[in-house]
Amino acid sequence: MLAFISFRSVSLxxxxxxxxxxxxxxxxxxxTPAQAQDASLVPLRPDTxxxxxxxxxxxxxxxxxxxxxxxxxxxxxxxxxYLYHQLLNFRDDRRQYRPMSHLLVGLPDDxxxxxxxxxxxxxxxxPAPARADVSAATLEAGRKLAMDGDAARGLPACxxxxxxxxxxxxxxxxxxxxLPRDYIGSQIGSWKNGLRRAAEPDCMADIANKLTPADIxxxxxxxxxxxxxxxxxxxxxxxxxxxAECGSQAQR
Numbered sequence: 574m575l576a577f578i579s580f581r582s583v584s585l586x587x588x589x590x591x592x593x594x595x596x597x598x599x600x601x602x603x604x605t606p607a608q609a610q611d612a613s614l615v616p617l618r619p620d621t622x623x624x625x626x627x628x629x630x631x632x633x634x635x636x637x638x639x640x641x642x643x644x645x646x647x648x649x650x651x652x653x654x655y656l657y658h659q660l661l662n663f664r665d666d667r668r669q670y671r672p673m674s675h676l677l678v679g680l681p682d683d684x685x686x687x688x689x690x691x692x693x694x695x696x697x698x699x700p701a702p703a704r705a706d707v708s709a710a711t712l713e714a715g716r717k718l719a720m721d722g723d724a725a726r727g728l729p730a731c732x733x734x735x736x737x738x739x740x741x742x743x744x745x746x747x748x749x750x751x752l753p754r755d756y757i758g759s760q761i762g763s764w765k766n767g768l769r770r771a772a773e774p775d776c777m778a779d780i781a782n783k784l785t786p787a788d789i790x791x792x793x794x795x796x797x798x799x800x801x802x803x804x805x806x807x808x809x810x811x812x813x814x815x816x817a818e819c820g821s822q823a824q825r
Contacts, residue, residue: 584595632645640753652693667770669768711795716795733813734815751805757796773819
C-alpha cells in the first residue's frame with residue numbers, strides 16, 4: 574500500500590550511486606596532470622555550485638529536473654524556502670532518508686540556503702505526465718480530494734493550500750504537479766508513519782493521518798497524471814487564506 578512506502582524502503586540502492594559519484598570526484602581531484610587530460614575525467618572545481626550540487630543531480634537529474642527512475646522528485650523551480658526547509662529537515666533528522674542525511678550532515682545553514690536558491694532558479698520544461706493505470710472512479714476520487722477536499726472528515730482540498738493550479742504558494746508551499754506517482758504516495762505515507770515531519774504546527778501530518786490508503790493511492794494517481802500548464806509557478810505570499818496554520822510557511 575502506498576501509504577506505507579517510506580524513504581527507507583524505496584531506493585536505498587541509489588546510496589551506492591551517490592557514493593560512487595563522490596568517489597569518482599575524489600579521483601578527479603587527485604588526478605595527475607596527464608590523467609586530467611583524459612576526456613572521461615571532468616574535474617569539478619571545489620566550492621563551486623556545480624560541485625555542491627553534483628551529488629543532488631546524480632539522483633534528481635540535470636538542473637534538478639527529476640530523476641529518470643520515477644521516484645526522485647523535481648527540484649527545479651520549487652520555492653526556495655521550501656527547498657531550504659527540506660535540506661534542514663534532512664540534516665536535522667526531521668525527514669528520514671539516510672543518503673540525504675549523510676550528504677548534508679555538518680553543512681551550515683547559509684550553504685544550504687544557497688543550494689536551495691540555485692535549484693529554485695532553474696526553469697526547465699516539464700515532461701508529459703505518465704498515464705495512471707487505475708479506474709476512472711479512482712481518478713475521480715483523487716480529483717475530488719485534491720480540488721474539493723472532504724469536509725465531513727475535516728480534510729481541506731489540496732488546492733486550498735497549494736493553489737488553484739496546484740503550483741504552490743510562496744514562501745514555502747511546493748507545487749504538486751509534475752511529481753512521480755510513487756513519490757507522492759511515499760511522502761504522504763512518510764508523514765503518516767512519522768518518517769517525515771515539518772515545523773510545528775505540522776499541518777501535513779494532521780492531513781495525512783486522516784487519509785486512508787485508498788485516498789493516498791487515488792491522490793497519487795490523479796496528481797501524477799495531470800499535465801503541467803505553463804506558466805506554472807507558486808502564487809504570491811498571502812494569496813490564499815490557509816485553512817490551517819502551517820509552521821512550514823514561517824521563514825527560517
